[in-house]
Amino acid sequence: MEKIVLAPPKPSPTPRILELSAQSDGTRLDLFLAAQLGLSRAQARRLLERGAVALDGRRLGLGDKGTALGARGELSVAPFAAPADQRIPPPGPGESPPRVLAQGSGWLALDKPAGMPVHPLVEGETGTLLGQVFSLHPEIHGVGEGGLRSGVVHRLDVDTSGVMLVATAEPAWARIRAGFQNHRVAKRYLALVEGVVEWPAEGLELSLALRVARHRPARVRVATPEEAARGRARVIEQTMRPVEVFSGASLVEIRPRTGFLHQIRASLAHLGHPVLGDVRYGAEPGRGGAGRHMLHAAEIGFEEIAAEAAPPPDFHEVLEALR
Numbered sequence: 490m491e492k493i494v495l496a497p498p499k500p501s502p503t504p505r506i507l508e509l510s511a512q513s514d515g516t517r518l519d520l521f522l523a524a525q526l527g528l529s530r531a532q533a534r535r536l537l538e539r540g541a542v543a544l545d546g547r548r549l550g551l552g553d554k555g556t557a558l559g560a561r562g563e564l565s566v567a568p569f570a571a572p573a574d575q576r577i578p579p580p581g582p583g584e585s586p587p588r589v590l591a592q593g594s595g596w597l598a599l600d601k602p603a604g605m606p607v608h609p610l611v612e613g614e615t616g617t618l619l620g621q622v623f624s625l626h627p628e629i630h631g632v633g634e635g636g637l638r639s640g641v642v643h644r645l646d647v648d649t650s651g652v653m654l655v656a657t658a659e660p661a662w663a664r665i666r667a668g669f670q671n672h673r674v675a676k677r678y679l680a681l682v683e684g685v686v687e688w689p690a691e692g693l694e695l696s697l698a699l700r701v702a703r704h705r706p707a708r709v710r711v712a713t714p715e716e717a718a719r720g721r722a723r724v725i726e727q728t729m730r731p732v733e734v735f736s737g738a739s740l741v742e743i744r745p746r747t748g749f750l751h752q753i754r755a756s757l758a759h760l761g762h763p764v765l766g767d768v769r770y771g772a773e774p775g776r777g778g779a780g781r782h783m784l785h786a787a788e789i790g791f792e793e794i795a796a797e798a799a800p801p802p803d804f805h806e807v808l809e810a811l812r
Contacts, residue, residue, distance in 0.1 A: 507564040514560040518542075518549070521558055522566070531634060532572055538704060541567040551704055570612065572636030577608075577623040581615035586625075587653075590796040595661025596654060597622065598789065598796035603650040603781050603803065609637045618653060626657045633662040642666045643674075643748060651678075651786025651798045668791045669748060675790040678743040678753055679732070679800060681783035681807055682762040683772060686739045692730035697756055698722040699749055708769060709755040725752045735811040738765065738777060742787075753784060765807060777807045 507525050522533035522542065536542055538551040543565045549556075580586070587605070591598040601607070601618050608619040622640065623629055629640040633656060640656045642665045656662035668674045698717040702710040712722030727745040734740075739762070743753050751770075757763060758770035766772055766779030777783075785804055788797045800808075 504568060505566040507566065509558055509560060509562040509564065511560050513558045516558050517554070518556045518558055519554040522564070526566065528572070529634060532636075536566060536569060541569060570636075572634065572638075573631065575612055575636035577617075577619050577630065577637060577639060578613055578615050579624045580620050584616060584621070586621045587618060590652060590798055591794065593661075593793060595658030596656050596665060596794065597626075598794065599653050599655065600798045601645055601650060601653040601786075603648050603801060606647050607644050607653065608641055612637065619655070622655050622657070629655070629657045632656055632659050633666065643669050645786055646751070646754075646782075646784070648781040649784045649786060650801050650804070652789045652796045653786070654789060654794065654796075665791060665794070672746050672748075673791065675788075676745055676748075676786065677788040678745070679785045679787050679804075680741050680743060680753065680757065681765045681777065681779070681804070681811070682739050682741055682757055683765060683776065684737065684739065684762045685734050686729075686731045686741055686762055688729060688731055688741075690730065692728045692744075694726075694728055695756060695760075696724060696726050697759065698724050699752065699755055701750060706769070707750060709749070709751040711755070711759050723747070723749050725749050725756065727753070727756065729757075738811050740808065740811075754782060778810050779807050783807055 513521055519530055519533045522528065522536065523530045526533065534551060534554050537549055537554055540548055540550060542549045545562050587602060588600040589597060590600050599618060606617045609617050619641065632640040634641065640662060642654050642656050642662060645651065645653055654665060656665055698712040699709050700712040700716055700722040702708050716722050725747045727743055729741055729743050732740045732742050745752060754764055754767055754770050763770045763772040765777050765783040767782035768774050780803065783804055785800045
């Protein structure tokens with residue numbers, strides 16, 4: 490394979506100073522940053538998330554993204570590498586590529602192993618699924634959000650295994666991304682959870698308002714009625730049904746219609762059935778021999794895309810121990 494040489498990142502050499510004026514009066518902070526810095530709204534929000542933005546010397550965070558700016562003041566933005574200048578590092582020595590489940594024009598469906606991040610969080614980070622894709626499809630650079638998230642149309646948590654879609658061309662990214670945003674992508678998950686579930690055999694329909702309680706490390710909680718009324722929550726929807734019940738644990742299937750951070754994990758914990766191994770959401774450490782949260786993305790379908798992945802060996806080991 491031809492060696493890929495990565496150009497060094499080109500960070501913004503000095504902090505950017507953005508003067509507020511009559512034109513900024515009433516404008517949302519994230520929209521103003523995106524327009525002034527030539528970024529997408531999501532990229533502007535990530536600058537806020539890492540504490541790179543200050544207003545008149547006061548450091549801002551992601552929770553300030555919707556703040557309406559005034560006509561006076563000064564925003565300072567710490568040096569950053571523009572997404573166009575960021576490069577996805579190739580795999581490190583000894584890294585094994587994930588199995589390709591299906592592929593088509595401009596897209597790949599991969600079997601993501603548990604413990605593998607979808608994309609780098611910082612430049613130079615190896616061991617990611619996107620690094621593997623980039624080594625085989627360098628044309629993915631700049632697709633979609635670009636930079637370290639080139640080609641990403643959806644995400645799985647680091648310790649969640651299973652089907653992961655990646656776009657390698659812009660038309661496919663736009664089409665599949667729209668499918669996720671419009672809730673037209675069919676998804677099926679399997680989870681081993683604590684407790685004996687008492688749901689109907691045909692499935693339990695769940696609608697729940699969730700909000701992010703913490704960003705790093707991420708944690709989601711059920712929103713209060715007041716938070717939901719003020720638009721500070723996201724309503725999630727999913728169907729859940731029991732597949733197999735054991736003594737003090739259950740194998741369940743989840744079909745989410747929405748996509749929100751930790752949606753399945755947080756909602757199951759709220760119902761009193763945290764995913765085995767998911768200590769962040771209250772699971773008993775090590776129960777059933779689970780060394781991670783036992784959540785697996787089993788199947789995905791959208792238009793011509795159809796991909797299915799069997800649960801990995803550690804999932805089967807815990808399942809057999811429960812049996």
